[in-house]
Amino acid sequence: xxxxxxxxxxxxxxxxxxxxxxxxxxxxxxxxxxxxxxxxxxxxxxxxxxxxxxxxxxxxxxxxxxxxxxxxxxxxxxxxxxxxxxxxxxxxxxxxxxxxxxxxxxxxxxxxxxxxxxxxxxxxxxxxxxxxxxxxxxxxxxxxxxxxxxxxxxxxxxxxxxxxxxxxxxxxxxxxxxxxxxxxxxxxxxxxxxxxxxxxxxxxxxxxxxxxxxxxxxxxxxxxxxxxxxxxxxxxxxxxxxxxxxxxxxxxxxxxxxxxxxxxxxxxxxxxxxxxxxxxxxxxxxxxxxxxxxxxxxxxxxxx
Amino acid sequence: xxxxxxxxxxxxxxxxxxxxxxxxxxxxxxxxxxxxxxxxxxxxxxxxxxxxxxxxxxxxxxxxxxxxxxxxxxxxxxxxxxxxxxxxxxxxxxxxxxxxxxxxxxxxxxxxxxxxxxxxxxxxxxxxxxxxxxxxxxxxxxxxxxxxxxxxxxxxxxxxxxxxxxxxxxxxxxxxxxxxxxxxxxxxxxxxxxxxxxxxxxxxxxxxxxxxxxxxxxxxxxxxxxxxxxxxxxxxxxxxxxxxxxxxxxxxxxxxxxxxxxxxxxxxxx
Numbered sequence: 001x002x003x004x005x006x007x008x009x010x011x012x013x014x015x016x017x018x019x020x021x022x023x024x025x026x027x028x029x030x031x032x033x034x035x036x037x038x039x040x041x042x043x044x045x046x047x048x049x050x051x052x053x054x055x056x057x058x059x060x061x062x063x064x065x066x067x068x069x070x071x072x073x074x075x076x077x078x079x080x081x082x083x084x085x086x087x088x089x090x091x092x093x094x095x096x097x098x099x100x101x102x103x104x105x106x107x108x109x110x111x112x113x114x115x116x117x118x119x120x121x122x123x124x125x126x127x128x129x130x131x132x133x134x135x136x137x138x139x140x141x142x143x144x145x146x147x148x149x150x151x152x153x154x155x156x157x158x159x160x161x162x163x164x165x166x167x168x169x170x171x172x173x174x175x176x177x178x179x180x181x182x183x184x185x186x187x188x189x190x191x192x193x194x195x196x197x198x199x200x201x202x203x204x205x206x207x208x209x210x211x212x213x214x215x216x217x218x219x220x221x222x223x224x225x226x227x228x229x230x231x232x233x234x235x236x237x238x239x240x241x242x243x244x245x246x247x248x249x250x251x252x253x254x255x256x257x258x259x260x261x262x263x264x265x266x267x268x269x270x271x272x273x274x275x276x277x278x279x280x281x282x283x284x285x286x287x288x289x290x291x292x293x294x295x296x297x298x299x300x301x302x303x304x
Numbered sequence: 305x306x307x308x309x310x311x312x313x314x315x316x317x318x319x320x321x322x323x324x325x326x327x328x329x330x331x332x333x334x335x336x337x338x339x340x341x342x343x344x345x346x347x348x349x350x351x352x353x354x355x356x357x358x359x360x361x362x363x364x365x366x367x368x369x370x371x372x373x374x375x376x377x378x379x380x381x382x383x384x385x386x387x388x389x390x391x392x393x394x395x396x397x398x399x400x401x402x403x404x405x406x407x408x409x410x411x412x413x414x415x416x417x418x419x420x421x422x423x424x425x426x427x428x429x430x431x432x433x434x435x436x437x438x439x440x441x442x443x444x445x446x447x448x449x450x451x452x453x454x455x456x457x458x459x460x461x462x463x464x465x466x467x468x469x470x471x472x473x474x475x476x477x478x479x480x481x482x483x484x485x486x487x488x489x490x491x492x493x494x495x496x497x498x499x500x501x502x503x504x505x506x507x508x509x510x511x512x513x514x515x516x517x518x519x520x521x522x523x524x525x526x527x528x529x530x531x532x533x534x535x536x537x538x539x540x541x542x543x544x545x546x547x548x549x550x551x552x553x554x555x556x557x558x559x560x561x562x563x564x565x566x567x568x569x570x571x572x573x574x
Binding site: 012025 | 308311312313315316317319320322323324325326327329330333342343382383385386388389390392393394395403406407409410412413414415416417418420421422423424425427428431445446448449452453456468471472473474475476481506509510512513517527530531534538542546549550553554556557558561
């Protein structure tokens with residue numbers, strides 16, 4: 001049976017030819033992503049049920065040992081180490097994300113209120129750290145937090161640390177590093193939202209003698225919360241698996257799951273356990289994102 | 305005109321300082337003559353000169369450029385073709401529901417999971433066939449995979465901005481698909497392709513995690529070199545190297561912004 005030709009955007013073709021051409025165009029890209037991303041993710045899931053053999057390779061026997069180890073059961077009984085690391089990762093990611101959101105508001109309002117001729121410069125100032133390599137941005141804090149510099153001296157003066165010691169490795173250093181790395185990820189989308197803000201609502205709120213909090217809650221928050229949601233996604237996902245910052249600023253005492261995963265592929269050479277850790281990280285990340293999404297949806301429904 | 309509270313401005317300026325003071329410290333100490341400690345020992349360019357005599361640094365710089373250029377070339381071609389295919393064929397809803405998540409997968413997968421998944425997949429293939437020894441080729445594969453999504457995004461935006469009128473006109477004048485694509489669509493699309501390529505290039509320069517996991521013993525890049533050196537102790541050479549990397553990144557970003565602006569202007573004219 002011969003197909004009838006149709007006119008598609010001015011072109012006289014047979015539908016089948018149109019689809020065939022489209023397929024030829026999209027196939028390389030789709031196959032690339034399927035082969036080098038979807039399939040590897042699948043193999044990650046499979047390998048997490050395998051075992052490490054004596055040479056650091058993979059022993060293909062099906063087992064739940066890695067999952068048991070993940071929640072703390074090993075040859076010597078139960079320990080909370082891995083669960084503590086998991087919990088700490090979630091906590092650090094959540095707190096850093098929250099800090100970034102709170103701090104992004106003044107930043108976004110500041111940027112939006114700059115006169116037009118300076119705006120490009122301020123935007124560039126926010127973009128440069130955004131594009132600077134994470135390794136450089138993180139190790140730079142090693143200089144600032146060194147014992148000779150004001151932050152460490154200040155802390156020593158108030159007897160928070162011993163004089164002559166650096167402020168790293170510590171949990172505070174990890175939070176500072178995380179906050180500095182992710183601030184632009186929240187500030188940029190938030191700035192876009194503040195730029196489009198309907199200021200008449202803010203003025204109306206102040207005219208009606210609403211205080212700062214009520215104005216924020218009822219005039220600003222509803223207009224910016226979708227930008228905050230985007231910022232949360234952009235920050236929370238990478239923050240959960242972050243290993244450069246805790247590795248450089250936190251040391252072994254403040255390990256996060258990212259460091260634990262890296263260890264399995266470096267010194268420990270236990271790929272199956274590393275795979276199951278990654279799987280756990282993926283599940284936690286997805287669960288957190290779904291939690292935020294469902295909350296956002298619930299909010300929307302309550303409003304309508 | 306809206307005004308912001310002085311307290312808001314103060315916080316914002318403080319935050320900018322938090323973002324910049326560490327970076328400025330790196331730049332400052334790259335010119336410091338005293339090698340050890342944080343004392344200022346006078347101005348010198350010594351460490352920069354040293355860098356250009358350090359074989360390892362030069363090799364790492366070479367690797368970084370090779371990796372960025374080759375992965376950008378591959379991902380630009382594959383991503384552009386993908387965007388054109390998605391935009392010019394009448395894909396139904398069902399097909400799109402299958403394509404779109406697959407294309408967006410690299411954007412939403414956390415770096416470390418993607419890196420680990422690649423290492424495991426390469427390991428499995430290697431144990432079966434002996435191919436995919438970790439090194440430059442595996443790093444290129446890793447970079448291309450996350451770049452494709454961003455190139456496709458940039459090119460699709462441009463395709464949407466161009467609209468269908470130009471190609472319709474070409475077909476009305478009896479141009480074949482190939483001829484209209486080459487002479488009408490491609491020249492119009494070029495700024496979008498360029499923007500996508502530059503974005504891909506910066507992403508590659510910026511990446512540490514995927515390179516770190518998929519690198520072999522001979523394919524060290526600058527971020528990996530800096531990371532490894534910091535673990536052995538921070539030296540002025542590393543500050544000098546980081547300063548150069550920062551300057552290079554800023555140059556690329558400025559170029560990217562320029563081309564974006566240029567795009568907007570040409571769009572406004574047409």
